[in-house]
Amino acid sequence: MSENAAGSTEAELTEEPAFLDAGTAAYRRANLAMFVGGFATFAMLYGTQPILPLLSEAFDISPASASLSVSAGTAALALLLIPASILSDRIGRMRVMKTSLTLAAIVALASPFVTDFNQLLVLRALLGAALAGLPAAAMAYLGEEIAPQAQGRAMGLYIAGNALGGMSGRFISALVAQWSSWRIALGVLGVLGVIAAFLFWRSLPASRHFSPRAARPARILSDVRALFSDEAMPWLFLTAFLLMGAFIGLYNYLGFRLMEAPFGLSQSAIGAIFGLYLLGTWASAWSGQLADRHGRRNILWIMVSVMASGLLATLSPALPIIIAGVAVYTFGFFAAHSVASGWVARRANERRALAAALYLSSYYLGASVIGTLAGPAWTLHAWGGVALVVGTCLAATLLLAGFHLRRIEPPRRP
Structure with a gap:
């Protein structure tokens, strides 16, 4: 009995901790x-x-x-x-x-x-x-x-x-x-x-599967070099920079435009427009399924084009058309972001954590840099100036997605 108890204890000690199901x-x-x-x-x-x-x-x-x-x-x-x-x-x-x-x-x-x-x-x-x-x-x-x-x-x-x-x-x-x-x-x-x-x-719940990894500079630099030598990865990081910059650039100055004449919207009404973010939840899931079916390289450029069409609609003087344009723009952004981020995870293999960090770093740097640069454009040329900055970012992204990334073959499954 003692041997069975000892054997049971040893098995429990060596048994792999259960995952959260x-x-x-x-x-x-x-x-x-x-x-x-x-x-x-x-x-x-x-x-x-x-x-x-x-x-x-x-x-x-x-x-x-x-x-x-x-x-x-x-x-x-x-x-x-x-x-x-x-x-x-x-x-x-x-x-x-x-x-x-x-x-x-x-x-x-x-x-x-x-x-x-x-x-x-x-x-x-x-x-x-x-x-x-x-x-x-x-x-x-x-x-x-x-x-x-x-x-x-x-x-x-x-x-x-x-x-x-x-x-x-x-x-x-x-x-x-x-x-x-x-x-x-x-x-x-x-x-x-x-x-x-x-x-x-x-x-x-407490971590039960975490294993510390030494933060050796040589290993990190090797992983970074491998990611940037990939034929798609650097361009996907640039895509993240441009996409998020264009998105934040538009939303940063949308409130200024809608508070001015002839619209004169209140703070709460402008805040309600951010409810369009709910489109992002559906857009992300739907575009992911579409990308799985037709390929990320075939879907990304289409979603950037959707963003561009929404941006053009915001140039209208009619408030309903502007809001519809922002809705289309928001839908296209979340769909494109979902496809691009999924593409990074797909190609990164064992370097997924670092690749995700590099993608997100590019993403938020784009928000900071382009979101700020759109400010002088608003000061000098109002909404037309903001649309020009944002449209330039979208045009560059469309060139990347439609003419370069689209030609890259998917990685082979290990």
Whole structure:
């Protein structure tokens, strides 16, 4: 009996820890944690976008300067994604994600108390830097801990949290700012971040499949060289830069246009327009299925063309046509982003974590750089100037997708 007990104990010690499978309580807790984490990340990151006109008025600065409150956060996030990804390989996904969300919530709570715009910019940059840990480690955590047959659902819920957070943060800040002030709006987002951090800490199951990896510079540089020597990967990173830059460039200045005559929309009405982000949830899933059926290289250029058609519609003086154009543009963006990011994961093989970090870094750098450059275009030529900057980005992306990436054959399955 003692031998059986000893044998049983030895088997238990050597048995592989179970993955989190659909239907279990631990799986549901993981999904809750990742959903609220993604929701809070993008709610806090983009919360200033719909209130840029209020910040411009409050601090007596230009629209281009006000847009830095968005760009500072996305730039810091972009720059810290790769270091955060490497850190999560070293010390663990959970520790990085929990620390990330907690620090971000603290920074967000401090934002309403700034006395000048420079202080706000510093806090927005710190917010982006703090937030980098969650998206840098989230995909790796899900890939390691969730059962393979349940990963698709878990990944989809996490991405849905991202999209819903980006939409809700914009809408909440616009609505609260109209009823009270931009300071209270940012404070509400900070409280939301605290609640999300609490739920995240309480719900996320412990890592049972994480194995630390040494952050050797030689290995990292070798992986980077391999990714950039791939015939498609550098161009997909550039595509991410241009796509997100074009998307944020349009949304940053949409509020300025719709608050002016002849439209004169309120803050809450402008915030409601961000409800079009819900199209992104459906567009991402649908375009992924379409890409699986017809090939990513055949779908990407079509979705960029959809964005371009939506942009042209926004040049209309009629508000219903403008909103319809923004809807088409938003649909095309999320579909194109889904196809491009899936393409990166498909080609990266064992370097998926680094490839995802490089893709997202390019993505958020595009938001910062092009989102800021569209500011002088708005100042000099109003919406026509913004459309020219955004249209140039889309034209470059269309050339990449339609004439270069389309010719690249899919990688062979291992």
